[in-house]
Amino acid sequence: LQAGGRMAQSTPEVRAERRRLRALRRALRGPARLEAERAIDAALGQLGVFRRGARVAVYLAMPGEVRLRSCFEEAARRGVRLYVPRIVNRRAGRMVFVPWTHGRASRRNAFGIAEPEALGGSIPALGLDTVVVPVVGFDRRGHRLGMGAGYYDRALRRRLTADRAWRRPRLVGVAFSIQEVPRIEPSPWDVSLDLVVTERGIVAPDRGLPGGRTT
Numbered sequence: 001l002q003a004g005g006r007m008a009q010s011t012p013e014v015r016a017e018r019r020r021l022r023a024l025r026r027a028l029r030g031p032a033r034l035e036a037e038r039a040i041d042a043a044l045g046q047l048g049v050f051r052r053g054a055r056v057a058v059y060l061a062m063p064g065e066v067r068l069r070s071c072f073e074e075a076a077r078r079g080v081r082l083y084v085p086r087i088v089n090r091r092a093g094r095m096v097f098v099p100w101t102h103g104r105a106s107r108r109n110a111f112g113i114a115e116p117e118a119l120g121g122s123i124p125a126l127g128l129d130t131v132v133v134p135v136v137g138f139d140r141r142g143h144r145l146g147m148g149a150g151y152y153d154r155a156l157r158r159r160l161t162a163d164r165a166w167r168r169p170r171l172v173g174v175a176f177s178i179q180e181v182p183r184i185e186p187s188p189w190d191v192s193l194d195l196v197v198t199e200r201g202i203v204a205p206d207r208g209l210p211g212g213r214t215t
Contacts (some may be wrong), residue, residue: 018145021137024178026064036176036199041071043197049130049172050075055123056129057083057097057169060114065134066174072100083128086115087151095151096122097131111149125155128168128169133193134206135175142192142205143184144173156191170194 028036049056050071061067075082083097087109099121106114125131135150137145146152157169173193177200186192196203 009157014145018136018147021181022064023143023181025066025176028176028178034142035091037067037070039199040066040174041068043199043202044068044071044132044172044174047172047197047202049132050078050080052079053081054129055081055083055127057085057125057128058100059121059132059134060084061134062113066176068132068174076101083123084116085151085155086119086122087111087120088122093150095153096124097155098122111147122138125169126158130170130172131156131169133173133181135173135193135196137179137181137184138173138175138193138203139181139184139198140203140205142173142196142203143186143190144193145181145184150189153191154187157189159191160189172197174198183188 044050056075058068058072059065063071072082082100084100085095086098087095090110096119098116098119100116109115109118133144134146135144136147142150156169159171171191171193173196174197175198177198180198193205196205
């Protein structure tokens with residue numbers, strides 16, 4: 001962290017902060033983790049993320065990340081069309097979203113993350129209503145610290161245009177409250193979150209104020 005709690009996006013200091021935050025979330029185990037994940041599931045439901053007919057991108061959790069699988073099947077029963085990320089060009093940092101169904105064959109990509117084997121039915125991010133984004137760290141302005149590879153930022157870069165028509169999809173970060181940091185200094189290419197969901201509630205960022213609102 002820099003003076004005043006600021007954090008730039010690609011320094012040794014930030015890499016150390018990523019390691020610290022990942023260790024914190026891995027250390028959350030047992031009943032405490034299960035209770036936190038249930039609260040996050042409930043908050044996503046309150047937001048109406050999994051409404052009938054919606055196209056929603058979720059993710060297949062890495063160790064330590066908030067696990068969402070418990071709500072996948074219920075969402076599918078409601079008629080929600082679920083998608084998960086799949087890297088299609090590591091060199092170019094390109095990622096698309098592929099339909100998820102229970103029991104669909106998956107593989108591990110170069111980063112050890114599960115993803116569907118087949119590309120059939122894949123769509124770009126702009127075809128989605130909501131993208132539920134895994135978070136390493138976040139602040140109350142909606143800035144996100146990810147794993148550092150930039151796949152989500154590239155997939156969602158049209159969100160950076162001044163044209164409000166490209167505000168879709170809604171971006172909902174998911175994290176445990178222990179992953180909050182005072183301030184993340186974004187790079188020009190970083191795409192901010194619309195909301196952050198933790199077990200303590202929903203953080204609605206206010207870009208003009210030092211802190212966001214929690215509901």
